[in-house]
Amino acid sequence: xxxxxxxxxxxxxxxxxxxxxxxxxxxxxxxxxxxxxxxxxxxxxxxxxxxxxxxxxxxxxxxxxxxxxxxxxxxxxxxxxxxxxxxxxxxxxxxxxxxxxxxxxxxxxxxxxxxxxxxxxxxxxxxxxxxxxxxxxxxxxxxxxxxxxxxxxxxxxxxxxxxxxxxxxxxxxxxxxxxxxxxxxxxxxxxxxxxxxxxxxxxxxxxxxxxxxxxxxxxxxxxxxxxxxxxxxxxxxxxxxxxxxxxxxxxxxxxxxxxxxxxxxxxxxxxxxxxxxxxxxxxxxxxxxxxxxxxxxxxxxxxxxxxxxxxxxxxxxxxxxxxxxxxxxxxxxxxxxxxxxxxxxxxxxxxxxxxxxxxxxxxxxxxx
Numbered sequence: 470x471x472x473x474x475x476x477x478x479x480x481x482x483x484x485x486x487x488x489x490x491x492x493x494x495x496x497x498x499x500x501x502x503x504x505x506x507x508x509x510x511x512x513x514x515x516x517x518x519x520x521x522x523x524x525x526x527x528x529x530x531x532x533x534x535x536x537x538x539x540x541x542x543x544x545x546x547x548x549x550x551x552x553x554x555x556x557x558x559x560x561x562x563x564x565x566x567x568x569x570x571x572x573x574x575x576x577x578x579x580x581x582x583x584x585x586x587x588x589x590x591x592x593x594x595x596x597x598x599x600x601x602x603x604x605x606x607x608x609x610x611x612x613x614x615x616x617x618x619x620x621x622x623x624x625x626x627x628x629x630x631x632x633x634x635x636x637x638x639x640x641x642x643x644x645x646x647x648x649x650x651x652x653x654x655x656x657x658x659x660x661x662x663x664x665x666x667x668x669x670x671x672x673x674x675x676x677x678x679x680x681x682x683x684x685x686x687x688x689x690x691x692x693x694x695x696x697x698x699x700x701x702x703x704x705x706x707x708x709x710x711x712x713x714x715x716x717x718x719x720x721x722x723x724x725x726x727x728x729x730x731x732x733x734x735x736x737x738x739x740x741x742x743x744x745x746x747x748x749x750x751x752x753x754x755x756x757x758x759x760x761x762x763x764x765x766x767x768x769x770x771x772x773x774x775x776x777x778x779x780x781x782x783x784x785x786x787x788x789x790x791x792x793x794x795x796x797x798x799x800x801x802x803x804x805x806x807x808x809x810x811x812x813x814x815x816x817x818x819x820x821x822x823x824x825x826x827x828x829x830x831x832x833x834x835x836x837x
Contacts, residue, residue, distance in 0.1 A: 528541055553763070653702030
């Protein structure tokens with residue numbers, strides 16, 4: 470009986486804490502951002518032409534209503550980007566099982582090949598996080614590609630494949646020209662895309678998104694961070710810069726080929742955002758990593774210290790999971806598990822939204 474009462478009291482306290490959280494000021498719910506010192510941002514220089522690009526993806530585009538199409542949009546854009554040489558495509562678990570992500574990545578690659586775009590075969594990667602996985606074709610292929618020269622790795626999912634390859638061959642780390650990863654946040658920041666929208670769940674507050682790629686394999690992210698690679702973090706923060714709506718998806722579909730296939734895989738995600746999140750379109754998170762490779766000068770970035778550890782500013786005191794955080798003030802780093810550095814890109818120029826549509830072929834340059 471005492472145990473039952475204890476559990477009941479615990480549940481009541483959790484419910485009260487949840488209600489208090491929902492009652493927080495609207496501004497904080499809208500942004501998901503606790504106050505932190507502003508970052509000093511600058512624009513990177515334009516990318517060099519003809520760079521070697523490796524895309525590592527957890528593409529689960531359209532597998533369910535809640536699996537985003539962003540990986541497929543990113544692959545579509547990079548495959549059609551002049552001046553970039555895609556030398557590798559690999560898959561990793563994440564948004565879905567490795568069977569799903571590998572199948573969808575192969576489907577998109579084959580559609581692009583039918584469109585006349587020359588792309589390498591897809592390399593199947595890790596099915597589980599670093600602590601529970603073994604070598605797969607993907608990490609071996611990344612190792613081989615790095616042994617042939619410098620390349621940029623665009624990591625659209627967990628960093629498991631990258632960590633495996635570079636653990637085994639630390640001598641190849643200098644050949645990572647840049648690792649572009651979709652992860653990272655400022656202290657006390659969550660990604661919260663809507664507030665008070667009609668149809669939004671959580672009593673109108675809408676959902677809070679996790680730093681998904683980091684959380685799916687924290688060990689791999691920490692491992693790679695400790696390697697000291699030139700790394701760019703493309704966070705959820707910057708995703709507010711552009712929204713993909715019904716008109717964009719209709720234009721993708723009308724383009725035919727791989728574009729139409731990606732459009733079909735995007736519709737259920739778009740409906741989820743419209744009906745449950747309460748926005749007219751969705752924020753294409755992973756597409757921004759591709760955009761950084763194509764148009765880095767349109768981003769506003771900061772050189773930062775990065776670390777993994779408990780977030781001291783997380784506003785739910787009893788729930789402070791390990792996070793990948795950034796700061797420009799080293800004195801604010803408390804009790805880190807792993808320390809590193811990188812470039813953090815939370816903002817983008819207004820021109821990026823139309824440039825993304827142009828790169829995807831859903832808008833003419835004349836409409837920019």
